[in-house]
Amino acid sequence: MSSANRQWRVARYPQIDEPISTALFDWVETGIPTPGDGEFVVRSICLGTGPAQRGYLSPGRGEFLSLVPLGQVMRGRGVGQIVSSRHPDYPAGRIFVGSLGWQDYSVQQPRGKQFVFSTKLVAEPIRPLSLELGILGQAGVTAYFGLIEVGRMKPGDRVLVSAAAGGVGSVVGQIARIQGAETVVGVAGTDEKCRWLTRTLGLSAAVNYRRDDLDARLAELFPNGIDLFFDNVGGATLDTALLHLAERARVVICGFISSDYRRDPGPGPINYRKLVSRRARMEGFVVFDYWERFAEAEAALRDWYAQGLLHSCEDIDEGLENMPASLASLFSGTNRGVKLCRVAPDPAPGPG
Numbered sequence: 001m002s003s004a005n006r007q008w009r010v011a012r013y014p015q016i017d018e019p020i021s022t023a024l025f026d027w028v029e030t031g032i033p034t035p036g037d038g039e040f041v042v043r044s045i046c047l048g049t050g051p052a053q054r055g056y057l058s059p060g061r062g063e064f065l066s067l068v069p070l071g072q073v074m075r076g077r078g079v080g081q082i083v084s085s086r087h088p089d090y091p092a093g094r095i096f097v098g099s100l101g102w103q104d105y106s107v108q109q110p111r112g113k114q115f116v117f118s119t120k121l122v123a124e125p126i127r128p129l130s131l132e133l134g135i136l137g138q139a140g141v142t143a144y145f146g147l148i149e150v151g152r153m154k155p156g157d158r159v160l161v162s163a164a165a166g167g168v169g170s171v172v173g174q175i176a177r178i179q180g181a182e183t184v185v186g187v188a189g190t191d192e193k194c195r196w197l198t199r200t201l202g203l204s205a206a207v208n209y210r211r212d213d214l215d216a217r218l219a220e221l222f223p224n225g226i227d228l229f230f231d232n233v234g235g236a237t238l239d240t241a242l243l244h245l246a247e248r249a250r251v252v253i254c255g256f257i258s259s260d261y262r263r264d265p266g267p268g269p270i271n272y273r274k275l276v277s278r279r280a281r282m283e284g285f286v287v288f289d290y291w292e293r294f295a296e297a298e299a300a301l302r303d304w305y306a307q308g309l310l311h312s313c314e315d316i317d318e319g320l321e322n323m324p325a326s327l328a329s330l331f332s333g334t335n336r337g338v339k340l341c342r343v344a345p346d347p348a349p350g351p352g
């Protein structure tokens, strides 16, 4: 166990199109905190990354991406173990998921369902605990509710997913397959990712948007149109996919990483006009709106995982010191699956 609390604190905000790097943070070592009345201290085991973390460093983003003040520990979700407690419902030893921040130890208190601080005690932890940030965590539940609730996925649908080899996308493609899609096509940025999508995750086909002619490939792969498009990237990919919608298609807007945090995000999608002739629907969502139903998604995801239907796709860096690089990898596209950073080994299984 570390004898100090190592932290990444925000030193400055990036320029609009500046990549994430260690230059934005200060590495600080401080004492291990002790809990006050009603509080408990959590030791981080794995920390998650997400494109939204870039928004926490971007003044003026508003909405749910509230800024992390300069000098504060960088915000981020993680799974950890309670090591000391002055709260009767959160005893030492239990496994906890919440906003731990980029640090070894955090002081926590139950915060109800304020969405960015959504927390939980893990009732029946399964190993490795990183699963709590991957298929059983935000990536899994985002894919689940986005596809099933927002996208109204039904058997026989012809499904397209972008950033298909990323954290959310890799679960979306698999759930679509499990739910009986007729076709599941993934869009990704390298041939190696495309091979992985078809050979390992069982998708019907994959398109490398950096090399292939996406428009031509979608015409070949969806001669009768796309019923459900789960979009993680926006921009040109969204605009091209809109040309290939089937009647009554559903377009799920999960994210728009291709145009976010760019000095020139480019024009908006012009092909939204297809929504009219195709009687189609395009809808965005925020996963934390489903917080009270997370247990339902987790039960389904656990079940599929236990049956061997759902692969856990984790891309894990070792060490807290790598958090800035882990986050940066989402924007350079070098991650495959859910990008995480392991800060400490899983503790031996106990009663928690």
Ligand SMILES: NC(=O)c1ccc[n+]([C@@H]2O[C@H](COP(=O)([O-])OP(=O)(O)OC[C@H]3O[C@@H](n4cnc5c(N)ncnc54)[C@H](OP(=O)(O)O)[C@@H]3O)[C@@H](O)[C@H]2O)c1
Binding pocket: 049, 050, 051, 052, 138, 139, 142, 163, 164, 165, 166, 167, 168, 169, 187, 188, 189, 190, 193, 232, 233, 253, 254, 255, 256, 257, 258, 259, 285, 286, 287, 288, 329, 330, 331, 332, 333, 334, 335, 336, 337, 338, 339
């Ligand atoms: N709505 C919600 O509640 C919610 C919740 C969680 C996440 N999200 C969103 O879901 C999306 C996926 O999140 P994630 O955490 O799973 O990240 P991720 O997909 O693991 O990582 C991002 C991926 O996006 C692709 N990408 C990066 N820059 C791109 C560009 N300029 N053009 C096209 N593709 C690009 C890269 O893959 P390639 O190799 O394919 O380029 C990269 O691996 C993000 O947009 C995120 O903001 C939304």
